[in-house]
Amino acid sequence: MKRVLITGANRGLGLQFTRGYLERGDQVFAGCRRPETARQLQELQAAHSTSLTIVGMDVGNIESIRKSHAAVRSHVDGLELLINNAGIYSVHGSEEPIARLGELDFEDALRVLQVNAVGPLIVAQQYLDLLRAGNRAKIVSIESLNRTSRTEARSSPEWGSRWPGRDSRSSPSRPSSTWRSSLQGSGRFATSPAPSNRAAG
Numbered sequence: 274m275k276r277v278l279i280t281g282a283n284r285g286l287g288l289q290f291t292r293g294y295l296e297r298g299d300q301v302f303a304g305c306r307r308p309e310t311a312r313q314l315q316e317l318q319a320a321h322s323t324s325l326t327i328v329g330m331d332v333g334n335i336e337s338i339r340k341s342h343a344a345v346r347s348h349v350d351g352l353e354l355l356i357n358n359a360g361i362y363s364v365h366g367s368e369e370p371i372a373r374l375g376e377l378d379f380e381d382a383l384r385v386l387q388v389n390a391v392g393p394l395i396v397a398q399q400y401l402d403l404l405r406a407g408n409r410a411k412i413v414s415i416e417s418l419n420r421t422s423r424t425e426a427r428s429s430p431e432w433g434s435r436w437p438g439r440d441s442r443s444s445p446s447r448p449s450s451t452w453r454s455s456l457q458g459s460g461r462f463a464t465s466p467a468p469s470n471r472a473a474g
């Protein structure tokens with residue numbers, strides 16, 4: 274049985290990951306910004322009351338990350354897997370890529386970087402003690418398609434000309450060798466280059 278923390282678990286891929294790990298019999302901590310309105314997670318919790326814990330966590334807010342860590346730590350003394358899944362395409366919502374070059378707003382662009390690129394690093398840092406205490410822990414960060422999306426951009430010039438969240442999901446959150454060594458040889462970092470509904474192993 275793995276002890277798994279998933280960020281952005283209330284919908285989309287994060288919710289699918291949560292379902293997948295629960296079905297495998299793992300213990301899941303489902304991070305989300307607003308537990309009180311996370312209806313699908315609440316339904317899952319009713320069916321998996323001993324193996325699912327919903328944890329409030331905004332990955333763009335250090336206080337919220339710290340509080341979530343204290344909550345998880347009150348349940349377990351280690352984690353085997355952190356899935357950095359939470360992300361935004363734009364501050365205007367999932368359907369609205371942030372802006373064309375020339376329309377970029379500094380504050381909005383920084384917010385996207387904060388959530389998509391810096392957030393995963395701060396979450397990993399905060400949970401390092403539990404991951405080090407886990408059995409061969411892994412940190413998986415869901416990347417975007419930017420390095421494989423040239424064909425997509427050519428076939429969809431409108432989408433390709435924008436600066437969406439996808440660019441912000443790449444290099445800054447890509448773990449360095451220093452970060453790998455932070456798990457002290459007992460675990461590893463991984464990135465998922467493209468989203469998948471398949472749960473990470």
Ligand SMILES: NC(=O)c1ccc[n+]([C@@H]2O[C@H](COP(=O)([O-])OP(=O)(O)OC[C@H]3O[C@@H](n4cnc5c(N)ncnc54)[C@H](OP(=O)(O)O)[C@@H]3O)[C@@H](O)[C@H]2O)c1
Pocket residue numbers: 280281282283284285286287305306307330331332333357358359360361362367388415416417418438439442468
């Ligand atoms: N699906 C794809 O085709 C695709 C393609 C490229 C990359 N990705 C990456 O895969 C990940 C999941 O994608 P998705 O399609 O499932 O996205 P989604 O449906 O838009 O869901 C995003 C999740 O992240 C959460 N989130 C956003 N900002 C957050 C914050 N500050 N703190 C905590 N949680 C936050 C959202 O919570 P709220 O409900 O509170 O907003 C939601 O649970 C993202 O990182 C995305 O960049 C997905």
